Amino acid sequence: MIDIRLIRENPKEVQEAISSLGADAPIDEIARLDERRRDILQELEDLRHQRNVTSKQIGQMKDEEKRKQLIEEMGGVNDSIKTFEKELRNVEENLEELMYQVPNLPHESVPVGEDESENKIVREEGKPKTEAEFGFAPLPHWDLGPQLGIIDFERGVKLSGSRFYVLYGLGYRLQRALINWMIDFHVTQHGYTEVYPPAIVKEICMWGAGQLPKFRDNIYQDIEDDLWLVGTAEIPLTNLHRDEIVEADKLPIKYVTHTPCFRREKFSAGRDVRGIKRGHQFDKVEMYHFTTPEASYGELEQIVRNAEDICRALEIPHRVVEMVTGDLGFVASKKYDVEMWAPGCGEWLEVSSCSNCETFQARRSNIRFRADAKAKPEFVHTLNGSGLALPRTVIAVLENYQQEDGSVIVPEVLRPWMGGVEVIRIEEAG
């Protein structure tokens, strides 16, 4: 949710900003309803004032005659109040519905661009290994995994349909090792507090994090109990402090968590169907900050660095990409992706997406802080960043560390979390 004052005061600029996102929003209609709302409020408040004053008089009145007369007069006032109240409710309902459809506005530093093809590569670290350096043609993980007996696509489909798979043995062990290692890394090296939140939440949480109404079709839902499966830990983490006022000295609050994520992938039908890159269910380690407006952009850079630290420790080539306006999405003011190179499938995999949402989620979720004890509460800024998404990190490990005989070397940092295993071999993997 953006501040309606922006629309009230600079409707043109807001309209342009939204156009730069390649999005659309009913700004004119919002401005019209906002004005009508304020007009009604003015009328209504005058009438209510009149009612309050008169009612008080009636309560104290001794003269029965005058008393009856006043009560009579109040009849008309009450009718007007009821009429205005009804219209106000109507206008506010419409206004809110429209406001929920307005995307977040881009930060001034975000490069203008049509779509992802114009995203800027900010920096790159580690050289992708060439085929010559490998000494053989590296396999994609959808060949490597089944060959090692650690990924089973057929049985995944048997259980749950397309875009599901089963991990076995050292494959699953590798994922577990990554999860625990990454969480420990963020806790000990980056100062995060680890949390374990619910992965299915009430509808209100979906609105608060900006998932509804826009992404309704992409969310799994239990209709009977009105519970929604989260597509990212960002949702429960945002809602941890919903309707709270946080003291400034507690900020920044930095959480790291690991949850399953569920996505219907209705918007990507037919894309990335091979392998484990885009499943309906996947695990993700997620970083999340609640912070002040002054600190948020510095912290966005920090979150990106935190994600890069993981890539670096794994010794996998990676790069940071800055999103242009056309690829920002609905909730971010500014966003970076971190991508790992996957030599088998020959593409850069988005393993992390780091966003500063400024007050967009905080407004929807009513999360505020007090700069000091006397200050008025103001909205916090919220930031999120994957640290990292599991299946894609598993892909990158398998494809970068594969050897000619089909075995995969375990990255050194992971070995303590792998029970000392150094190589995943065909004969021992399962």
Add this chain to the structure above:
RNA sequence: GGAGAGGUAGCGUAGUCUGGCCUAACGCGCGCGCCUGGAAAGCGCGUGAACCGCAAGGUUCCGUGGGUUCGAAUCCCACCCUCUCCGCCA
């Protein structure tokens, strides 16, 4: 699933039976000051939020939504949520 209790401002609670002095009290916490070598304690003062308005000021909010009434935290109806006990259970 059964029975009961409850939802009041950052937290804890009073007020509801008996509608108007509720413009919501009190405690904790927090802020300022006094005191002190410094602090704690103590004492004094202050301290909810949102919206409209240049301002003065006004309006709204006692879980949510309706209703009754000149007037509702208080009465009536519906719904939501939380807790406790029992049952079942990883």
